[in-house]
Amino acid sequence: MEHVLGFDALLLARIQFGFTVAFHFIFPAFTIGLASYLAVLNALWLKTGNERFLRLFRYWIKIFAITFAMGVVSGIVMSYQFGTNWSVFSDKAGPVIGPLMAYEVLTAFFLEAGFLGIMLFGRDRVGPGLHMFACLMVAVGTAISATWILSVNSWMQTPQGHIIGENGQFLPEDWWAIIFNPSFPYRLAHALTAAYLTTALVVGGVAGWHYLRGHGHNRGVRIMFSMAMWMVAVVAPLQIFIGDQHGLNTLEHQPAKVMAMEGHFESHPDGAPLILFGIPDQDAQEMRYSIEIPKASSLILKHDLNAPLAGLDTIPRENQPPVAVVFWSFRVMVALGFAMLGLGVWSLISRWRGILHTDTWLHRAALVMGPTGFIAVTAGWITTEVGRQPFTVYNILRTADSVAPLDAPAVATSLVAFILVYFAVFGSGVYFLLRLMAHPPHQGETGVEQEVGPMRAAGTVPGTADPRTGAK
Amino acid sequence: MENLGISFDLTVVWALILALAIYIYVVLDGFDLGLGILYPLFREKKERDLMMNSVAPVWDGNETWLVMGGGGLMAAFPLAYAIILPALYPPIIAMLLALIFRGVAFEFRWRTETRLSRKLWDGAFIGGSFIASMAQGVILGALLQGIEVEGRAYAGGWWDWLTPFTILTGLAVVAGYAFLGACWLNLKLEGEIQHRVRNMARILGLVTVGFIVLVSLATPFLIGIYWAKWFTFPQIIFTAPVPIAVAVIAIALARSLIGHGRDWLPFVLALALFGLCFLGLGISIWPHIIPPSVTLWEAAAPEKSQWFMLVGAIVLIPMILAYTGFAYWVFRGKLDPEQGYH
Numbered sequence: 001m002e003h004v005l006g007f008d009a010l011l012l013a014r015i016q017f018g019f020t021v022a023f024h025f026i027f028p029a030f031t032i033g034l035a036s037y038l039a040v041l042n043a044l045w046l047k048t049g050n051e052r053f054l055r056l057f058r059y060w061i062k063i064f065a066i067t068f069a070m071g072v073v074s075g076i077v078m079s080y081q082f083g084t085n086w087s088v089f090s091d092k093a094g095p096v097i098g099p100l101m102a103y104e105v106l107t108a109f110f111l112e113a114g115f116l117g118i119m120l121f122g123r124d125r126v127g128p129g130l131h132m133f134a135c136l137m138v139a140v141g142t143a144i145s146a147t148w149i150l151s152v153n154s155w156m157q158t159p160q161g162h163i164i165g166e167n168g169q170f171l172p173e174d175w176w177a178i179i180f181n182p183s184f185p186y187r188l189a190h191a192l193t194a195a196y197l198t199t200a201l202v203v204g205g206v207a208g209w210h211y212l213r214g215h216g217h218n219r220g221v222r223i224m225f226s227m228a229m230w231m232v233a234v235v236a237p238l239q240i241f242i243g244d245q246h247g248l249n250t251l252e253h254q255p256a257k258v259m260a261m262e263g264h265f266e267s268h269p270d271g272a273p274l275i276l277f278g279i280p281d282q283d284a285q286e287m288r289y290s291i292e293i294p295k296a297s298s299l300i301l302k303h304d305l306n307a308p309l310a311g312l313d314t315i316p317r318e319n320q321p322p323v324a325v326v327f328w329s330f331r332v333m334v335a336l337g338f339a340m341l342g343l344g345v346w347s348l349i350s351r352w353r354g355i356l357h358t359d360t361w362l363h364r365a366a367l368v369m370g371p372t373g374f375i376a377v378t379a380g381w382i383t384t385e386v387g388r389q390p391f392t393v394y395n396i397l398r399t400a401d402s403v404a405p406l407d408a409p410a411v412a413t414s415l416v417a418f419i420l421v422y423f424a425v426f427g428s429g430v431y432f433l434l435r436l437m438a439h440p441p442h443q444g445e446t447g448v449e450q451e452v453g454p455m456r457a458a459g460t461v462p463g464t465a466d467p468r469t470g471a472k
Numbered sequence: 473m474e475n476l477g478i479s480f481d482l483t484v485v486w487a488l489i490l491a492l493a494i495y496i497y498v499v500l501d502g503f504d505l506g507l508g509i510l511y512p513l514f515r516e517k518k519e520r521d522l523m524m525n526s527v528a529p530v531w532d533g534n535e536t537w538l539v540m541g542g543g544g545l546m547a548a549f550p551l552a553y554a555i556i557l558p559a560l561y562p563p564i565i566a567m568l569l570a571l572i573f574r575g576v577a578f579e580f581r582w583r584t585e586t587r588l589s590r591k592l593w594d595g596a597f598i599g600g601s602f603i604a605s606m607a608q609g610v611i612l613g614a615l616l617q618g619i620e621v622e623g624r625a626y627a628g629g630w631w632d633w634l635t636p637f638t639i640l641t642g643l644a645v646v647a648g649y650a651f652l653g654a655c656w657l658n659l660k661l662e663g664e665i666q667h668r669v670r671n672m673a674r675i676l677g678l679v680t681v682g683f684i685v686l687v688s689l690a691t692p693f694l695i696g697i698y699w700a701k702w703f704t705f706p707q708i709i710f711t712a713p714v715p716i717a718v719a720v721i722a723i724a725l726a727r728s729l730i731g732h733g734r735d736w737l738p739f740v741l742a743l744a745l746f747g748l749c750f751l752g753l754g755i756s757i758w759p760h761i762i763p764p765s766v767t768l769w770e771a772a773a774p775e776k777s778q779w780f781m782l783v784g785a786i787v788l789i790p791m792i793l794a795y796t797g798f799a800y801w802v803f804r805g806k807l808d809p810e811q812g813y814h
Contacts, residue, residue, distance in 0.1 A: 066579045072532055073575035077568045079542040083557030084564055090557075091624055094550025095777045102547040102781050105540045106788040113536045114795045117529025118802060125802050165774070167624070169550070172776045404558040410630045414565045421569050425576055425596075432583040448582075 004412040010403045012411040013085040016418060018385070020077055022378055023422050027071030029377045032146055032192065033199025034064050035139040037227075038119075042135045046128055052219050058448075059220065059441035060203075063433055065120055065448050070429045072113075074422075085411065089392050089402035096162050096170045096178055097152045104152075108145035112138050120448045143192065150191055154184035157384070158253045159393050170393070182253050186246035187384075193239045194380065197340060198373025200235065204228035204343075205370015210440045211363040220441035222357050225366070229356065233344035240337055244300075250387075251301055254394060256315045257387030260326035262297055263287050264311040271295035272309035277331070280323040285312065321389045329382040336376040343369050482782065483772040486548040487761070489785055493544055495750050497537035498608075499652065499743050504531045506653020508574055508601020509646060510672065511594065519665060520594065522807055524578065526660040529803045531578060533796055535571070547781055551624060551771040552761045559619045559626040560611050560633050567607035574600030602646065609645030613638035613687075616756065617694045618763045637690055644683035648746065651676035655739040662806045666735075673738060674729045681722045684749060688715065691756055695764050698756050714752045721745050 004012065038060055045053035079101070082090045090098075118126055118134040126134070155161075161177030162170045172178060207225035215221050251258045259265075263275040265285045274297040278290030298307040312320055343365055350359040388394055392402040504527040514520055527534075546553040557564060577597035584590040614633035621627055654673035658666060692699040701707050721744050728737040757763055761771045772778070 066576075066583070069532070069576050069579040072535065073572040076535065076539055076542075076571055079539045080557060080564060080568060082546060083542070083553045084561055085558075087554035087558045087625065090546055091550050091554035094546050094553060095773045098543070098547030098550055098553075098773065099777050099781045101543045102540075103784055105536070105543045106784055106792065109536045109539055110533070110788075110792040110796070113533035114792065114799050116532055117799050121529045122802055169774070171774050172780065175776075175780055404554075405625050406558055406561060407630055410561055414561070417565065417569060421572060425572055428580060429576060432580060435583065 004408045007408065007412065009406055009408040009411050010400055012408060012415055013403050013406070014399065016411060016415045017081060017085060018382075019415070020074065020081060020418055020422070022381065023426065024071070024074040024078055025377065025381060026374050027067050027074060028142065028146070029195050029198045029374060030202060031064065031068050031071055032142040032195035033197075034060060034067065034202075035135075035142045036196070037199060037203065038064060039132075039135040039139040042132055046132060052223060055441050055443065055445040056220050056224055058445040061120065061447055063436050066429055066432055066436075068112075068116065070426055074426070077418075083404075085404050085406065086392070086402050087404035089397065092168055092397060092402075093156075093170050093393060096172050097155060099172075100148050100152045100155075100179065104145055104148035108141045108148065111144070112141035115141070123447070146192055146195070147188060150188045151179050151181070151184050154187045155179075155181045156393050157181075157187075157388055158183040159396060164396075170396075183246075183249055186242070186249045189242045190239070190246045190380075191377075193235060193242055194373070194377050196231065197235045197239055198377055200228045200231035201340065201343075201366075201369050201373040202371070204232060204366040205368075206437045208363040208366035208370065209437070211357070212360070212367065213440070215440045216357055218440050218442075220445075224441075225363075226351075226356060229344070229347035229351070229366070232340060233348050236337070236340040236344040240341060243334075243337065248301065250384075254387065255310065256312065256319065256321060257326065257384070258301070259310070259312045259315065260321045260323045260387055261330040261383060262301075262309075263290070263323065263327045264297070264309060265313060265323075267309065267311040267313055268298070269308045271306045272297040272301075272311075274300065278327075280327050282320070282323045285317075319390065319395075321387050326383055326387045329379040329386070333376050333379040333383060336372045336379070339369065339372065340376075482775060482778040483768050485782065486544075486772070486778055487768050489789070490541065490544050490548060491750070491754060493537055493540045495747065497534070497541055498750070499746050500534035500537060501531075502649045502746070503527075503652040503656040503739075504534055505574070505601045505605045506649040506651065506656065508597050508653075509605060509650040510653050510657070510669075511598045511601070513672065514665075517590075522661065522665070523657065524581065526657065526807055528578060530799060531575075533799060535575065538571075548773055548778065549761055549768070549771040550773055552766060554624070555619060555621055555626050555762055555766065555771075556615065559628060560614050561630055563607040563610045563614070563633060567604050567611070570600040570603035570607065572600070573597070574604060601649075605646045605649045606642040609642035610634075610638045612645065612753070613641030616641070616691060616753065616763070618765075621762060621765050637694065640683075640690065641687055644680075644687050647676060647679045647683050648749075651680040652739075652742050652746070655742045659735050659739045660807050670729065677722075677725055677729060677738075677742075680745075681718075684718065684745075688752065697764060701755060711755055714748060714755065718745065718748050718752075721748060 007015075038057060041053050041057040041060070044050070045057060115134040115137040118131065119138050122134065123131045155178055158181045159170075160181050161172065161174040163173050165171045203224050207221050207228060210216075210218060210221040211225070247258065247261075262272070263278055263280055264272055265280075265287055271294070273292035273294045275287060276291045276293065278287040278292075281288050295305040298309055299305050301307075301309065312323070346362055346365065347356065350356045350362050356362070390399050391397060392399050507523050507527060511520065511523065514523060542553075545556075573596040577593045577600065580593045581590060581597070584593060610633060613635075617635060617637050619626065619628065620632065651673065654669050654676050657669040658673055661669060692702050702711050721741055725738060725741045725745065728734065728741060759767050759769075761768045
């Protein structure tokens with residue numbers, strides 16, 4: 001096989017897919033939650049007529065529009081990369097996962113895209129009721145999209161409901177079993193909750209920034225901080241519980257992944273220790289310099305101090321995932337999860353003491369925690385995806401047997417191009433987002449439709465003045 | 473394969489659904505990619521704002537049909553997806569990267585604070601639109617000229633797609649999209665600027681028809697089976713109406729663009745022109761999905777996959793067309809250039 005700088009086409013293709021999908025998922029992780037937040041803000045505005053909610057809606061929708069566009073264009077890349085770089089996988093798994101992805105397009109992407117224009121620009125054209133409906137459709141669309149793609153991913157982790165055909169393809173036998181494969185409900189709950197938590201942290205972080213900049217009297221800032229902290233306080237503990245359940249499910253169906261997460265090279269017949277930290281040495285098949293809590297891992301995973309737990313010594317070397325990556329990314333995710341829980345609890349205490357809006361250290365903490373959702377989400381994905389290695393379809397199809405017959409120089413070139421373009425384009429996008437976030441929501445906040453100039457057509461639209469200001 | 477024997481089975485149904493999705497993509501994203509190609513001809517910021525606004529509410533939906541094309545191909549014809557994409561790796565990657573630049577330009581443009589930065593993203597919009605269009609034309613040409621297959625995989629090198637013919641089809645698509653864009657602007661704008669886009673549409677219409685003639689003349693020489701379809705009796709009875717209809721539509725287009733009024737007519741006729749080209753391509757390729765070796769049936773997903781998706785497609789595609797149509801309806805009518813920017 002050809003090499004470029006010691007990388008073969010397989011490794012290059014893996015790096016490219018990992019890079020583009022990690023980058024891509026950052027955007028939906030934010031827009032899934034933000035779409036729902038916008039729908040809530042719009043509903044509150046319609047219900048109460050309180051202008052502050054409209055102001056917040058307009059403030060966040062500008063941020064939403066940019067993030068959504070970046071999610072769309074980086075998502076198109078994903079829908080083609082299965083074929084360009086993983087053509088053998090696509091040929092074999094296409095009959096099973098292809099239809100699920102087609103349903104994602106039909107039920108989610110079109111729904112989001114079809115109503116996005118109305119959500120962004122159509123308030124004055126369609127009236128408040130239909131506009132609210134459009135906001136809901138966009139929010140629902142993002143969640144439906146996540147549902148289908150997580151079903152696909154879960155099937156790759158815990159495949160069932162198929163047979164292997166004579167031509168080597170996975171052939172669907174039972175669609176219900178395929179869609180509702182064993183890890184799907186847990187993964188869906190875990191990923192959706194992560195998206196809502198990520199959004200709450202961003203909103204809280206932005207509010208925290210404005211408090212620190214002396215905008216603590218700004219009602220918009222106060223409302224968004226209060227809403228975000230409620231969300232973190234409720235969702236962070238929920239997420240830890242769901243994550244734990246997801247882990248137990250993984251132990252049942254993908255034990256090698258959990259062994260790597262735990263760093264258990266050896267089997268423990270009478271109670272496995274919880275390894276807090278250590279340096280995994282996969283070549284030597286041992287954990288160096290480990291700090292352990294005796295029997296705690298068995299307690300967490302089996303709810304019994306003395307329950308036996310098998311280690312990677314029961315898994316042939318060629319079927320083991322890369323332990324160090326999985327071990328560390330898992331720890332990053334869990335540590336951030338508990339930090340989020342801490343923020344939520346802290347906010348509850350401050351709220352109870354009546355200092356939610358004046359607790360400067362809380363505001364600092366919220367600001368620091370602002371981007372951590374993205375890090376935790378990415379770390380979680382690395383854990384589960386690298387933990388599935390060396391397979392694309394767990395225990396059935398190896399990653400090395402999935403890759404497209406491309407020359408290494410071709411993949412190396414595209415990889416470099418992706419890295420340059422993504423950092424340039426999405427780096428600029430993040431800069432624009434930060435600029436928008438740096439301004440506090442203010443009175444007379446403009447939405448997208450006023451900003452982009454002449455959206456209104458001349459003379460073809462019946463007068464649809466804002467019902468709140470016009471009709472009353 | 474001697475005649476155009478048509479048997480309506482699930483595979484054919486899916487081929488038609490995919491063809492419909494790709495046609496809708498080509499005309500919808502075609503006109504908004506066309507705006508990017510025409511962008512350099514409009515220098516004033518106000519004019520450019522107007523052009524952007526004419527598609528801002530709908531471009532995202534337009535591009536979704538491309539995802540439908542890719543996802544649908546993988547779902548309904550996984551083998552074709554697995555062969556075509558690696559075979560056309562460079563133009564596909566180029567298209568994806570170009571679409572990133574032009575897609576974000578829609579949003580970033582309004583956020584720029586300096587002239588330089590705005591020029592930069594305007595440039596990204598122009599370059600991205602041009603390269604994406606060119607790449608799509610190259611992809612079309614490369615498929616049409618045939619792809620080397622061995623077993624269940626692509627067997628050629630990574631530059632096989634680059635030939636004079638694919639450059640021709642690339643330029644043809646650029647011209648065609650620019651023409652669609654001009655027809656769209658003719659529909660959406662009024663006053664002096666409309667007068668200008670109408671002039672552009674006249675020239676671009678001529679260029680587009682010229683490219684159609686060139687590509688049509690070159691295609692039968694690519695692969696023997698194409699020649700047989702278009703130039704031997706009795707197939708010619710079935711195929712000849714296509715070029716004749718193209719000629720009729722071209723004349724109607726010329727009439728509609730020379731006169732004034734009925735601003736929707738050139739756009740609708742342009743859609744018909746693209747439809748006929750599409751039909752012609754379909755006739756050439758049929759019954760293959762990858763000429764000259766892989767047929768639709770060889771590449772098709774198993775029946776269980778086809779049925780499962782068909783149930784959803786029958787319900788969902790009409791709904792999608794309905795609310796997409798609604799979105800266009802909401803933002804119908806001429807844009808008012810006097811409705812100021814603030």
